Amino acid sequence: MSTEAGLKNTVLVAVGVIENAAGDIFICRRGESQHQAFKWEFPGGKVEAGESVPQALARELAEETGIRVASCQPFMRIEHDYGDKQVILDIRKVTAFDGEAHGREGQPSRWVPIPELHRYDFPAANAPIVAKLQAQAED
Numbered sequence: 001m002s003t004e005a006g007l008k009n010t011v012l013v014a015v016g017v018i019e020n021a022a023g024d025i026f027i028c029r030r031g032e033s034q035h036q037a038f039k040w041e042f043p044g045g046k047v048e049a050g051e052s053v054p055q056a057l058a059r060e061l062a063e064e065t066g067i068r069v070a071s072c073q074p075f076m077r078i079e080h081d082y083g084d085k086q087v088i089l090d091i092r093k094v095t096a097f098d099g100e101a102h103g104r105e106g107q108p109s110r111w112v113p114i115p116e117l118h119r120y121d122f123p124a125a126n127a128p129i130v131a132k133l134q135a136q137a138e139d
């Protein structure tokens, strides 16, 4: 029963780590009416019924950033419990895309060099994403 209640509050989220030719990463700031308000995020959103993760990612990135995904690869998967909500983040690295990434819904956005990512206030679930990107950048 508690499991059922938990599952009802679990959302699968397609998240895009968009990388440009300089190796910088595109991030956006969440709005005041959203869960984890005002935190910085990697753009993305909930996978809808009947969608695959790459399909949801393409749709969400078109809506939120205006880009068309040309190539993406699995990066990592994170399960996190916020108490009020459980999320499963399926994170994909977007290495080829068409268009200029921008905050298409009016949200603040910017390209950030990987060594500076930890300066931004991300949702708690995102810590392993930033850590993995920075560890890979050190190689």
Ligand SMILES: Nc1nc2c([nH]c(=O)n2[C@@H]2O[C@H](COP(=O)(O)OP(=O)(O)OP(=O)(O)O)[C@@H](O)[C@H]2O)c(=O)[nH]1
Residues within 6 Å of the ligand: 011, 013, 014, 015, 034, 035, 036, 040, 041, 042, 043, 044, 045, 046, 060, 085, 087, 089, 123, 124, 125, 126
């Ligand atoms: N897009 C995105 N969502 C994240 C990240 N980290 C993280 O915990 N989340 C959580 O994933 C959940 C779903 O993401 P979302 O709110 O972007 O979903 P959506 O675009 O479909 O949004 P909406 O319901 O606000 O219209 C939220 O609870 C959000 O807090 C992240 O880096 N990017």
Ligand SMILES: [Mg+2]
Residues within 6 Å of the ligand: 043, 044, 045, 046, 060, 064
């Ligand atoms: Mg979203």
